[in-house]
Amino acid sequence: MERVRYSLQREVVFDTIMSERKHFTADDIYARLKVSHPKLSLGTVYRNLQYLSDTGRVRKITLPNDVDRYDGNIEDHYHLICTMCESITDLEIDYFSFIDEEVSSKYGLDIDHHNLVFYHKCPNCKGNKS
Ligand SMILES: [Zn+2]
Numbered sequence: 783m784e785r786v787r788y789s790l791q792r793e794v795v796f797d798t799i800m801s802e803r804k805h806f807t808a809d810d811i812y813a814r815l816k817v818s819h820p821k822l823s824l825g826t827v828y829r830n831l832q833y834l835s836d837t838g839r840v841r842k843i844t845l846p847n848d849v850d851r852y853d854g855n856i857e858d859h860y861h862l863i864c865t866m867c868e869s870i871t872d873l874e875i876d877y878f879s880f881i882d883e884e885v886s887s888k889y890g891l892d893i894d895h896h897n898l899v900f901y902h903k904c905p906n907c908k909g910n911k912s
């Protein structure tokens with residue numbers, strides 16, 4: 783029974799991530815689910831997120847000086863972040879796989895992927911300031 787409930791909760795967490803093209807934090811997911819799933823704890827959300835990223839169903843995005851985000855888009859891609867509201871958008875530009883190949887061959891490593899983050903002030907925040 784316990785097992786069934788855990789995997790159900792995992793699917794609920796997964797569905798939440800896939801429900802929007804958004805980069806959820808564990809807190810975002812917990813806040814969204816706690817009304818409909820009162821038995822769910824933040825710790826369970828974290829455990830499920832860890833499992834989902836370990837198994838490659840979602841991608842964990844680790845950002846300097848920021849909490850981890852979880853991405854339903856598991857293709858290699860880059861992100862654009864607003865320095866004011868911290869909203870994250872996927873960039874639709876080609877992934878530079880040659881960089882991975884270059885680092886792999888130069889250092890004899892097996893590079894999985896790399897990450898690039900671009901910073902800007904989004905139109906919303908720009909508008910609010912003036
Ligand atoms: Zn913004």
Ligand SMILES: [Zn+2]
Nearest residue numbers: 853855861872
């Ligand atoms: Zn993304």
